[in-house]
Amino acid sequence: MMQSSELTTKAKEYLRIAKVDLVIGYLEGTTKDRRRAGFIRSAEEADNLVLDERCEDNLAVYLVKENLLARYKKVAIFLNPAGIRTINVLASEEQIEADKIVILGFEITGGDVRILDGESVDDFSELIAQLKLKAFDSEQMADVDEIDSLDVDKRFEYWRGEFSKCIKCYACRQACPMCYCNRCIVECNQPQWICRSAHTLGNFEWNIVRAFHLAGRCVGCGNCERACPVDIPLMKINRKLGKEVLDRFDYFVGSSKDQQAVLTSFKQDDPQEFIL
Amino acid sequence: MKILRKDKLDGVFEKIRANGFDIFAPVENEGNSRYAKIERADEISFDMILPKGTLKEIFFPRSECLLRYKIAKRKVDVEEADTPNDKRVIFGVRPCDAAGVGIDDAVFSWDYRDDSWFARRNNTIVISIACVKSDDFCMCTSVGSSPDDKRASDVMLYPLADESGWSIEEITDKGREIISSVNDLIEEAASEVALAELASVPVRFEIDKVTSWLNNRENFDSKFWDEISQRCIGCGVCTYLCPTCHCFDIQDEGDVYSGVRRRNWDSCSFALFTLHTSGHNPRATQASRWRQRIMHKFNYYPEKFNLISCTGCGRCTRYCPVDMGITETLERINMFEQ
Amino acid sequence: MADNFEPRIIAFVCNYCTYAGADLAGTSRLKYPANVRIVRLPCTGRISPLFLLKALQKGADGILVSGCHPGDCHFISGNYHARRRWSIFRTLLDFLGIPKERIWFSWVSASEGRKFADLITEFTENIKQLGPFTQYDKLIKEMSE
Numbered sequence: 001m002m003q004s005s006e007l008t009t010k011a012k013e014y015l016r017i018a019k020v021d022l023v024i025g026y027l028e029g030t031t032k033d034r035r036r037a038g039f040i041r042s043a044e045e046a047d048n049l050v051l052d053e054r055c056e057d058n059l060a061v062y063l064v065k066e067n068l069l070a071r072y073k074k075v076a077i078f079l080n081p082a083g084i085r086t087i088n089v090l091a092s093e094e095q096i097e098a099d100k101i102v103i104l105g106f107e108i109t110g111g112d113v114r115i116l117d118g119e120s121v122d123d124f125s126e127l128i129a130q131l132k133l134k135a136f137d138s139e140q141m142a143d144v145d146e147i148d149s150l151d152v153d154k155r156f157e158y159w160r161g162e163f164s165k166c167i168k169c170y171a172c173r174q175a176c177p178m179c180y181c182n183r184c185i186v187e188c189n190q191p192q193w194i195c196r197s198a199h200t201l202g203n204f205e206w207n208i209v210r211a212f213h214l215a216g217r218c219v220g221c222g223n224c225e226r227a228c229p230v231d232i233p234l235m236k237i238n239r240k241l242g243k244e245v246l247d248r249f250d251y252f253v254g255s256s257k258d259q260q261a262v263l264t265s266f267k268q269d270d271p272q273e274f275i276l
Numbered sequence: 277m278k279i280l281r282k283d284k285l286d287g288v289f290e291k292i293r294a295n296g297f298d299i300f301a302p303v304e305n306e307g308n309s310r311y312a313k314i315e316r317a318d319e320i321s322f323d324m325i326l327p328k329g330t331l332k333e334i335f336f337p338r339s340e341c342l343l344r345y346k347i348a349k350r351k352v353d354v355e356e357a358d359t360p361n362d363k364r365v366i367f368g369v370r371p372c373d374a375a376g377v378g379i380d381d382a383v384f385s386w387d388y389r390d391d392s393w394f395a396r397r398n399n400t401i402v403i404s405i406a407c408v409k410s411d412d413f414c415m416c417t418s419v420g421s422s423p424d425d426k427r428a429s430d431v432m433l434y435p436l437a438d439e440s441g442w443s444i445e446e447i448t449d450k451g452r453e454i455i456s457s458v459n460d461l462i463e464e465a466a467s468e469v470a471l472a473e474l475a476s477v478p479v480r481f482e483i484d485k486v487t488s489w490l491n492n493r494e495n496f497d498s499k500f501w502d503e504i505s506q507r508c509i510g511c512g513v514c515t516y517l518c519p520t521c522h523c524f525d526i527q528d529e530g531d532v533y534s535g536v537r538r539r540n541w542d543s544c545s546f547a548l549f550t551l552h553t554s555g556h557n558p559r560a561t562q563a564s565r566w567r568q569r570i571m572h573k574f575n576y577y578p579e580k581f582n583l584i585s586c587t588g589c590g591r592c593t594r595y596c597p598v599d600m601g602i603t604e605t606l607e608r609i610n611m612f613e614q
Numbered sequence: 615m616a617d618n619f620e621p622r623i624i625a626f627v628c629n630y631c632t633y634a635g636a637d638l639a640g641t642s643r644l645k646y647p648a649n650v651r652i653v654r655l656p657c658t659g660r661i662s663p664l665f666l667l668k669a670l671q672k673g674a675d676g677i678l679v680s681g682c683h684p685g686d687c688h689f690i691s692g693n694y695h696a697r698r699r700w701s702i703f704r705t706l707l708d709f710l711g712i713p714k715e716r717i718w719f720s721w722v723s724a725s726e727g728r729k730f731a732d733l734i735t736e737f738t739e740n741i742k743q744l745g746p747f748t749q750y751d752k753l754i755k756e757m758s759e
Contacts, residue, residue: 029599031412036599037507057598061509066561147709156711156749165308167338169512169543175597185664187548189527193664195671196527197339197538201753205667208710212663215702227597229328229513231307237709244705249698263702266694268684274704275697276720276733344758529757536758 005051007104007115011076012046020076020102024062026055037062051078053111057175058221060086063096064180076102081131082221085254086177087121088128089217095180098257121257132252136243143233144240159204165230166203168196172210172234175227178217185209207237215241216262219254278455279463280433281441285317288458292365295457297401300334300366302327311366311373320368325411326589330519331373332380334366335396338516339540342526346534359395365454369404371425371432372416372587376519377402378428382581383522401454404429405442410475413590415603418481421587423474431455437470480603481610483574483584489609490575496567500612504605505566507598512543514592514601515569520585523549544568570605621675621741623650625734626661628693631682631723638727646734649741650678657681659692663703666717670750676716676741678733683721693721715744 011023027038027048035054039062040046060083062068069075079087084105091098098121105116105124118124138145147155170186173179186194186206194209195202211234218238225235245251248271251262280288289299303312304321310329314320321327346353381397384390406424407414416422426432430451433442444462446452455462489495515521525542529535542549545566550559559565577585586602593601627633633654639646655661658681669677679700687693700719708714718737722730 030593030601030604034599039506062507065509152708152711152713153749154711155709159710160753167512167516167541169516170546171509171511171513171597174509174511183548192529193662193668195529195757196525197529197540197757199339199753199756199759201671201750201757202339204710204753205671208667208706209664212703212706215706223597227509227511227513229517229595229597237706240709241702241706244702248701263699264695266691266698268694270694270697271701272684272697274701274714274719276718341759 007051007078007106008046008049011040011049011078011104012043014076014102015040015046016043020072020074022072022075023049023104024059024075024077025049025104026051026057026059026078049078051106051113053108053113055080055106055108055113056222056226058083058086058177058219058223060090060221061175061177061223063087063101064090064177069096069100072100074100074102076104078104078106080105080107080221081116081124081127082219082254084116084121084124085128085131085219086221088254088257088259089178089219090180091121091257092259093261125256128252128255132246132255135252136239136246141239141243144236144243147236148240159207160200162232163203163207164200166198166207166232167230168198168203168206169229171227171229172224172232175223176214177221177223178214178219179210185213207232207234210234211237211241214238216245216249216251216253218242277465277469278444279436279441279465279469280444280461281463282317282439284441284461285320287461289314289317289367291458291461292454295363297363297365300364301368302370311369322368322405325407325409325414326370326373326591326594328517328591328595330517330589330591331366331369331377331402332519332522334364334400335377335393336380336522336524336541339538340392342537342539344534344536345530347532357392360392361395361399364396364400365403366400367403369402369429370589371404371406371423371429372421372589373519374402374404374429375421375425375427375587376589379520379577379581379583379585379587380522381428382583383577386581401430401450402428403431403433403451403454405433405435407475408435408472410477411590411594413594413601413603414475414477414588415480415590416588417477417479418603418606419483419584419586419588423477425587434474435472437472439472443469443471477588481606483606486606486609487574487578487584489612490571496571500608501567502561502563504608505563505600508545508562508566508600509598510545510547510562510565511597512541512545513595513597515543515545516541517591517595519587519589519591520573544572566600566605570602573602574606619742619746621649621738621746622673623676623678623734623738623741624669624674625650625652625678625680626665626669627652627654627678627722628658628661628681628688629654629656630688631686631721632680632730634724635722635726635730638724639731640727642727644727644731646731647738649738650734657687657689657692658696659687659689661696663699666703670712670747671754673747673750673754675744675747676718676737678718678720678737680720680722680730680733683723686723712749713744715740716747 014020023040026035029036090096107114194205301320309327341357344355384393430448432445573585
C-alpha cells in the first residue's frame with residue numbers, strides 16, 4: 001500500500017519539523033484485525049503508525065476529551081470524510097479551534113485507502129459537497145426503509161427488543177465526538193427527566209434523547225454503533241434523522257465550520273404541514 | 277465415573293423443572309449473548325467461548341428494585357421489595373464466570389450482608405462446563421484461575437473426547453443433590469471414558485510481579501497510568517461486562533406521590549462516579565480512573581479479602597471499543613524492572 | 615375499546631397565544647372536553663422534548679403542543695425554532711414506534727378561542743377512537759419490579 005504510507009510519512013515529517021506537536025493516528029491493535037488510536041509525540045514513534053481498511057474509528061472524539069487541545073500547539077489527526085465533517089461541527093459549536101488541527105485525510109473505499117488532498121478543514125469543502133449529493137441514497141437507507149415499512153406497533157416492538165438489551169454503559173455516548181457535554185442530561189436528577197435505570201423504559205428514553213441530541217449533528221461516523229457491546233443498531237436511527245434534516249431543511253451536517261446547527265437556526269418558510 | 281449425555285439434557289431439564297427450578301444457560305440472540313432462561317436444550321449455544329453477559333447478572337441484575345414508596349397526606353408508605361426466591365439452575369456456566377461470583381461473595385458479605393445477593397445465591401445451582409476452547413483474550417491462567425476453576429460451581433462437567441456429553445464432578449452438597457435428583461438419566465461408566473483436553477491458556481504475566489509493583493506506593497503516581505489509558509473514552513463496557521465488578525448506585529425514580537428506589541450498576545470509569553457535590557472530583561482524569569480499576573482488582577481487593585478480583589475471562593479487552601483492557605496493562609507492568 | 619374511556623391529554627402551550635386562546639374559549643363560554651390538562655410555558659421555544667417524554671412516562675394518552683402562529687411569537691423566533699425541533703422529534707418518535715396520532719401540534723392565537731375549543735374536542739375524540747396509550751404499560755410496570 002504505497003499510498004497509505006505516504007500519509008504516515010507525512011505525519012512523521014510534521015513531527016520532525018515541529019509543524020505539529022501531536023499526531024493522533026492508528027496503531028496495530030491487540031489482534032491482527034484490530035486497530036487502535038495512538039498518540040504520537042515524536043518522529044521516531046511515528047514509525048508505528050498504520051493506515052489500512054481497518055482504520056474505521058473516528059479519532060476526532062479525542063479532540064474533545066479532557067481538554068486535549070489546550071495541551072498542544074498544533075495537532076495532526078488521521079480522519080476519514082466523516083471525521084473531517086466532525087471538525088466542522090465541533091468548530092461551529094466552538095468546541096475546538098479549527099486552525100489548530102492539521103488534517104491527514106483518507107477515505108476507505110472497497111477495502112482500499114485513498115489519500116485526500118488538503119490539510120485545513122476548508123480544503124475539503126468540495127469533497128463534502130460531493131458527499132452531500134450522494135448522501136442517504138436508497139442503498140444506504142435500505143435497512144431504515146425496512147423499519148419504516150412496518151406497522152407502528154411492530155416498529156415499537158422492534159425497538160423495545162433492541163433497547164431491552166441496553167446495559168447503560170454509555171459507550172455510545174463516550175465514543176461520540178458530539179457528546180461532549182460535561183454533564184449529560186441522563187445524569188441530571190434535579191429534575192430527573194428520564195430514568196437512569198437500565199430497565200427498558202429508561203433505555204428507551206435514553207436512546208430517544210441521545211438520538212434527538214444528535215439530530216442535525218451526527219456525521220455518521222459509526223463510532224456509537226461499533227462501540228455498543230450489545231449491538232444495538234444505533235446508526236439506523238442516526239441515518240433516519242440525518243436524511244430527515246437533509247430532506248426537510250437541505251442541511252448536510254458538517255458542511256463548513258461556519259454552518260449553524262440545524263436546530264438552532266430556522267427559515268421562515270420551513271415546512272409545517274404537520275401543524276394544525 | 278458419572279456421565280451426562282447431551283441427548284439426555286432435555287430429560288434432565290424436565291426433571292429439574294418439575295422440582296420448581298427455572299433453567300438458565302448461555303444463549304445467543306442476534307449478536308447478543310448472555311445467561312438467559314431456556315425451555316429446550318437446543319437453545320443453548322455451546323460454541324461460543326463466552327457469552328457477553330456474565331453470571332453476576334443472575335445474582336446482581338443491572339437494575340433492581342429495592343423499595344417502593346407512596347406519599348399521601350402526612351403519611352409515607354414504604355414497601356420493601358420482596359426477597360428474590362426464584363429457584364434456578366444455571367447450566368453451562370463458564371468456570372471463570374462462576375469464579376467471579378465466588379469472588380464477589382466476599383464483598384457482599386463484608387461489612388453488610390447483601391440479602392438479595394445471598395437469597396439468589398442460595399436458590400441457585402451453578403453447573404459449569406470446563407473450557408476446552410479459548411481465544412486470544414482468555415487469560416485465566418495468568419490470574420490464578422483455570423479452565424476448570426471450581427470456585428462457586430456446584431457441579432463441574434468435563435467434556436468427553438467424543439463430544440457426546442460430560443463427565444460429572446459434584447463439588448457441593450447442592451450439586452450432589454441436583455445430580456441425584458436426575459440419577460436415572462445419568463450413566464455410570466464402568467471403565468474410564470476419554471475426556472477432551474482442556475483449553476491451554478498461556479500465562480501472559482507473572483501475577484506476583486505485577487501485584488508487587490502495584491503495591492509499591494511510588495508507582496501510584498507513575499507516568500505509566502497516563503500513557504496506558506490515553507485512549508480510554510470512559511465508557512462502562514469493561515466494568516459492566518466484568519464477572520467481578522460489583523459497584524452500584526442507588527437511584528430514586530418517581531415523584532412526590534410515589535416512586536421506586538432502585539439499585540443500578542455503576543462504573544469507576546465514569547467521571548460522575550466520584551464527583552462531589554462541591555464540584556471537586558478526586559479522580560479528575562481518566563488515567564486516575566483506570567488506575568483505580570486496576571488497583572481495586574489487584575491491590576485493594578487482595579489486601580482486604582486475599583482474593584484477586586479478576587478471573588481472566590478477558591471480556592474487558594475483547595469488547596473494549598478502543599482496544600484497551602486489563603491484560604495489556606498487566607503485561608506492561610510485568611515488563612517493568614522491579 | 616371501552617366506551618367509558620376518558621383519555622388523559624396534556625397540552626403544552628405558550629403563554630402569549632395558545633394559553634390566551636384557551637382563556638378566550640373559557641370566557642366565551644365555549645365548551646370543550648375536560649380531558650385536557652394545560653401546562654403553560656413562556657414560549658413554544660421553552661417546550662423541551664423532555665416534557666413530552668415525561669408526559670408519556672406518566673401515562674398521557676395524547677399530547678398537544680401549541681403556540682403562536684409564525685410571525686406572532688412574543689420572543690420573535692421561539693416558535694420558528696420550536697417548529698424545526700418538533701418536526702424532527704416527531705419523525706424520531708414515529709420511527710421508534712410511538713404513534714404520531716397521539717402527539718398533535720398546532721398554532722392557536724389569542725383570538726382563536728373557537729379554534730382551541732374545536733381542536734381539543736377533535737383531539738379528544740381522536741384519542742378516544744385510538745384508545746389508551748398502552749405501548750408503555752409493560753415498560754412502566756417493569757419500572758417498579
